[in-house]
Amino acid sequence: MDDTADVKAPEALAGSAPLRRLSLYEVVAEQLREMVLEGELMPGSRISEKRLCESFEVSRTPLREALKVLANEGLVELLPNRGAKVTEVDPREVADLFEVMVELEALSGHLLARRASDAEIAELRAMHQQMLDHYRRQERPEYFRLNQRIHRRLAEISGNGVLLELETALNLKITRARYAANMKLGRWDESAREHECILEALERRDDEALADAMRDHMRKTGDAVLEGLAAR
Amino acid sequence: MDDTADVKAPEALAGSAPLRRLSLYEVVAEQLREMVLEGELMPGSRISEKRLCESFEVSRTPLREALKVLANEGLVELLPNRGAKVTEVDPREVADLFEVMVELEALSGHLLARRASDAEIAELRAMHQQMLDHYRRQERPEYFRLNQRIHRRLAEISGNGVLLELETALNLKITRARYAANMKLGRWDESAREHECILEALERRDDEALADAMRDHMRKTGDAVLEGLAAR
DNA sequence: GCTCTGAATTTTGAATTCAAAATACAGTAT
DNA sequence: ATACTGTATTTTGAATTCAAAATTCAGAGC
Numbered sequence: 001m002d003d004t005a006d007v008k009a010p011e012a013l014a015g016s017a018p019l020r021r022l023s024l025y026e027v028v029a030e031q032l033r034e035m036v037l038e039g040e041l042m043p044g045s046r047i048s049e050k051r052l053c054e055s056f057e058v059s060r061t062p063l064r065e066a067l068k069v070l071a072n073e074g075l076v077e078l079l080p081n082r083g084a085k086v087t088e089v090d091p092r093e094v095a096d097l098f099e100v101m102v103e104l105e106a107l108s109g110h111l112l113a114r115r116a117s118d119a120e121i122a123e124l125r126a127m128h129q130q131m132l133d134h135y136r137r138q139e140r141p142e143y144f145r146l147n148q149r150i151h152r153r154l155a156e157i158s159g160n161g162v163l164l165e166l167e168t169a170l171n172l173k174i175t176r177a178r179y180a181a182n183m184k185l186g187r188w189d190e191s192a193r194e195h196e197c198i199l200e201a202l203e204r205r206d207d208e209a210l211a212d213a214m215r216d217h218m219r220k221t222g223d224a225v226l227e228g229l230a231a232r
Numbered sequence: 233m234d235d236t237a238d239v240k241a242p243e244a245l246a247g248s249a250p251l252r253r254l255s256l257y258e259v260v261a262e263q264l265r266e267m268v269l270e271g272e273l274m275p276g277s278r279i280s281e282k283r284l285c286e287s288f289e290v291s292r293t294p295l296r297e298a299l300k301v302l303a304n305e306g307l308v309e310l311l312p313n314r315g316a317k318v319t320e321v322d323p324r325e326v327a328d329l330f331e332v333m334v335e336l337e338a339l340s341g342h343l344l345a346r347r348a349s350d351a352e353i354a355e356l357r358a359m360h361q362q363m364l365d366h367y368r369r370q371e372r373p374e375y376f377r378l379n380q381r382i383h384r385r386l387a388e389i390s391g392n393g394v395l396l397e398l399e400t401a402l403n404l405k406i407t408r409a410r411y412a413a414n415m416k417l418g419r420w421d422e423s424a425r426e427h428e429c430i431l432e433a434l435e436r437r438d439d440e441a442l443a444d445a446m447r448d449h450m451r452k453t454g455d456a457v458l459e460g461l462a463a464r
Numbered sequence: 465g466c467t468c469t470g471a472a473t474t475t476t477g478a479a480t481t482c483a484a485a486a487t488a489c490a491g492t493a494t
Numbered sequence: 495a496t497a498c499t500g501t502a503t504t505t506t507g508a509a510t511t512c513a514a515a516a517t518t519c520a521g522a523g524c
Contacts, residue, residue, distance in 0.1 A: 021312060021313075022312075023312060023477070023478095024477075024478065025300075025477090025478090048505085049505075049506075050504090050505075058478080058479090059478060059479045059480075060478095060479085060480090060506090061293070061477085061478055061479065061480090062477085062478065062479095064297070064506090064507090065296070065297060065300055065478095068257075068297055068300050068301060069300060069304060072301060072304040072305075073304075080253060080254075080255060080506095080507095081253075081484085081485055081486065081505090081506060081507075082485090082486070082487095082505085082506075083505070083506065092393075093393060093394065096392040096393050096394040096395065097394050099339070099343075099392055099394070099395070100336070100339065100392065100394050100395050100398065103335050103336070103338070103339045104332070104335070106335070107331070107332065107335045111331075160328045160331055160332065161324075161325060161328050162325065162328040162329050162331070162332050162402070163328065163331070163332050166332065166398065170394070255507070255508095256507075256508070257507090257508095280475085281475075281476075282474090282475075290508080290509090291508060291509045291510075292476090292508095292509085292510095293507085293508055293509065293510090294507085294508065294509095296476090296477090312476095312477095313475090313476060313477075313514085313515055313516065314475085314476075314515090314516070314517095315475070315476065
């Protein structure tokens, strides 16, 4: 039907911020990442290079480069001479993941209490309030997106680049586990309350309380996800 | 001179152990990794694809795939349309790195105290004693290698796969920072003593003491590396 | 002399091609 | 009918080719 559309528009995604064109493999990787995270590519399923190339309308070269990136992120597995498959969500690994994340969050908390500026705390508070609005209006996707943004912002403000990278990387897998577990809504309001605790501890700049609150929040999230996974 | 040598011998490196052929890009990645770690490729230096292709005797495809892997590991930076360069060792980032590593080690300690079997503890003790032998004989490279193996084994035995992966990944950068800092030997015996503390706490299965000892060891290592970096 | 412009060259990005491995499949023997 | 062998097909791995971007460099203009 639309086979006139040979025009690729990778710059469409570039926005305006970084002012640089993305390589094709980066675009493909981002797409793939989303497909894996949202379960569009089922865990365990083999990935046919040809099929994906056709659907993305790119050659195999950038696709294979993208697969290598995803493999490093742990979202796909590369089998030698037999292509790639989407990694399974292994509850055991997810448990390990949260075990680590809990500690990273605690570290983040300690750093935040020391390093966050008043302006940054106000910014987080504003985001938090907006998130509560979405909660009250039961706007689930908006709530979820903002929730993610807040967590990311917390990691950023903690001022440790390595920590930010690790949390981002691990969060990929967590997001995937969430989808796979089909997170029940029960924790929605519980989670909102935990966020309130975090914000309050941060505003008091209470080191230990903040670390504990963040640790606690992550631990409970983990428990909920694992429960969801077990109940499949 | 030797332009008769069109024969590539990638299988020469495959050895016999894993019983599966490594892809070319994996071999290249491993070589590159070593070159970066040992400072053979200087931090900040631009990487010419052509030159490297010639020296490895492979085409650009596997080399570029390998570069993508290294980029994910943070050893090289990919500049759009301008190739790759070896990432600089940024003391600020190294500090962040250790800040995180210290917590990961503490977690590792807690897990080890609970999960290590008697046999595994004995194994670690044996490795430790052997390392002390190398220390007494002043066999530096052997000491260093065994040191690395012990740390890796500790991570393995802690039984958290994600933790093992992270420590392995971060350890890459730490190793590089060490080389860059030209680690002075002063800490050699101090480090051996710290290891003794770790072993003893593990043998007592003293949760807190072990976590503290491992945290402490990593913190001091970090301080030494950072000092070395500052003194360049 | 210095800077700017614009071709020539080099280098990178991505598609295509070629070769090797794996898979699917048909036919034979048991 | 089932298991096995050898061949055809498909799919992956890696080299090559083609196009686009960056770099270099020469010469014109100030």
